[in-house]
Amino acid sequence: MKLLIARPMTAAVEERARAEFDTEFRSSTLPMSPDEMRRALSEFDVVVPTLGDQFSAEIFAEVPEPRCKLLANFGVGYNHIDVAAAQAAGVQVTNTPGAVTDATADIAMTLLLMTARRAGEGERLVRSGKWQGWHPTQMLGHHVTGKRVGIVGMGRIGQAIAWRCHFGFGMDVAYQSRSPKEVEFPAENILNLEELAAAVDFLVLAVPGGAETHHLINAQVLEAMKPSGILINIARGEVVDEAALIAALLSGQIAGAGLDVYEFEPTVPQALCDMENVTLLPHLGTATEEVRTDMGNMALDNVAAFAEGRLLPNPV
Numbered sequence: 632m633k634l635l636i637a638r639p640m641t642a643a644v645e646e647r648a649r650a651e652f653d654t655e656f657r658s659s660t661l662p663m664s665p666d667e668m669r670r671a672l673s674e675f676d677v678v679v680p681t682l683g684d685q686f687s688a689e690i691f692a693e694v695p696e697p698r699c700k701l702l703a704n705f706g707v708g709y710n711h712i713d714v715a716a717a718q719a720a721g722v723q724v725t726n727t728p729g730a731v732t733d734a735t736a737d738i739a740m741t742l743l744l745m746t747a748r749r750a751g752e753g754e755r756l757v758r759s760g761k762w763q764g765w766h767p768t769q770m771l772g773h774h775v776t777g778k779r780v781g782i783v784g785m786g787r788i789g790q791a792i793a794w795r796c797h798f799g800f801g802m803d804v805a806y807q808s809r810s811p812k813e814v815e816f817p818a819e820n821i822l823n824l825e826e827l828a829a830a831v832d833f834l835v836l837a838v839p840g841g842a843e844t845h846h847l848i849n850a851q852v853l854e855a856m857k858p859s860g861i862l863i864n865i866a867r868g869e870v871v872d873e874a875a876l877i878a879a880l881l882s883g884q885i886a887g888a889g890l891d892v893y894e895f896e897p898t899v900p901q902a903l904c905d906m907e908n909v910t911l912l913p914h915l916g917t918a919t920e921e922v923r924t925d926m927g928n929m930a931l932d933n934v935a936a937f938a939e940g941r942l943l944p945n946p947v
Contacts, residue, residue, distance in 0.1 A: 632938050635675040637663055637684055638705070641920060644927030651935065652677075665690060672697035672722075677937060679930050680712070681705040682914075683896075688716035697722060701943075703933040705926055706917075707731050708867060709947055710840035725933040725945045728787065730925040735916040736791035739835055739865045740799070742889030743780075746861050746910045747773040747833070755907075773832070773859065773886065775800050781831030782806040783824065783847070784838030784866065790814055792835055805831055825855040833861050840867030850875040853885060861887045865916050868893040877902045880909065891916055 634652040638660055639645075648654040655675075657663070662683030663671065671678045672694040680686060680702055691697070691713065697720055702712055704726045714724050745751050749772045756762050756770075780796045782789045785808035796802040797816040804818040807827050811820050821827040824847070828834055834856060838844045848862070848871040856862070862885060864871055873894040879885050880903075887908035893899050896914065903909050917923060929945065936943050 632676045633674065634677045634679070634934060635671050636679040636705075637671075638681055640705075640927045641924045643924045644931065647928065647931055651931070652938070669694055672699045675699050677701045677703060677934050679703045679705050679934070682708065682711060684711055686712045686717065688713045691716040691720045691722070695720070701725065701934065701937045703930045703937070704947075705930045708840055710867065714947060723937070723943060724947045725930070725943050726947050727926045727929040728945060730922060730929050731917045732787045732791050734919055734922040735788050735837075735865055736795055738891055738912065738916045739788075739792045739837070739863055740795050742863045742865065742891060742910050742912065743796075743833055743835065743861070744775060746863070746887045746889040746908070747775050749907075751910045752907045773861065775802070775833075777801050777803075778832040779803040779805065779830065780833045780835060781821070781827045783827070783834065783836045784808060785812045785814075785818075786837065786839075788865070789835075789837035792837060793818060802833075825852055828852050828855040828860070829857070832857065832859065833863060835863040836866040836870055838866050838870060840869060844870050846870070846872040846875075848872065848876070850878070853879040856885050858883065858886065860885045861889065863889045865891045868896050873900065873903075880906055 632652055634654045636648060636654060636656050638657060668686060668690050676698060678699050686702060700722055702717060702722055702724045707726050707728045709724060709726050712724055717724050749770050753770055780802045782793050785806045793804045797804050805821050805827055806818055807821055807824055853875055876888060877900060880888060889910040891912045891914055899911060933943050933945055
């Protein structure tokens with residue numbers, strides 16, 4: 632069975648893949664081109680794609696009878712794959728849920744704290760050599776402990792963020808989700824997104840990408856936030872109308888934003904780069920050796936199950 636893995640992986644994952652399958656690795660860290668995706672579908676039995684590899688309906692239409700029968704996605708998000716088109720072409724799709732939960736929640740807290748306490752701005756000040764020493768009104772930020780956080784999307788990752796906020800910082804939790812959740816701490820389900828935005832100090836996005844959540848955070852939601860409110864996005868970039876966010880930040884409509892993802896990633900608007908009240912990370916949500924290895928092994932578990940004719944562990 633021929634396996635194509637679309638990006639370099641950790642050493643442990645590469646070793647396992649080569650030992651168990653006839654594996655080819657792409658050496659590039661960039662998304663696959665249309666030609667590469669057509670070749671992947673035509674020449675391999677299984678492909679392990681990841682974020683940015685746009686397996687669209689058009690790509691499947693150009694390879695009507697693919698040799699590939701499984702896209703074992705590396706990552707929990709799979710909005711870059713047209714699942715309906717894949718299934719229509721006889722291609723199953725899996726992902727890697729669970730492995731990413733804690734690491735992504737940790738990055739959400741990193742962004743929340745860095746933005747509230749102006750940590751990125753402070754580090755730049757120290758590195759510039761312009762810091763003149765401590766004084767009582769130096770770089771006053773926003774207190775986090777005891778504040779109210781709103782979680783948009785209360786799945787595994789949303790709940791992990793809420794848990795950290797409540798038990799780590801004594802925060803009051805509100806959330807919006809498609810259905811009420813049973814959690815081990817007090818949490819208010821607020822169905823209207825604008826009402827949630829108006830009621831919290833920090834609005835944290837933890838929803839999947841895709842058509843249903845495209846520009847979920849628009850000008851109206853941003854207008855509803857408090858002037859002291861801070862937006863945190865660890866979901867997908869296109870969940871936020873980036874132009875509306877820039878306008879809200881420039882006008883002082885909201886106090887700041889912490890972003891790990893971007894609407895047109897990897898392009899980041901210069902306007903965001905120029906703002907001191909915005910924390911920008913290069914999509915680090917799952918970027919630890921342990922987590923990326925766990926993700927790779929989960930993808931390979933799906934490949935192994937497929938090769939052995941077993942039920943797939945993580946179908947989407």
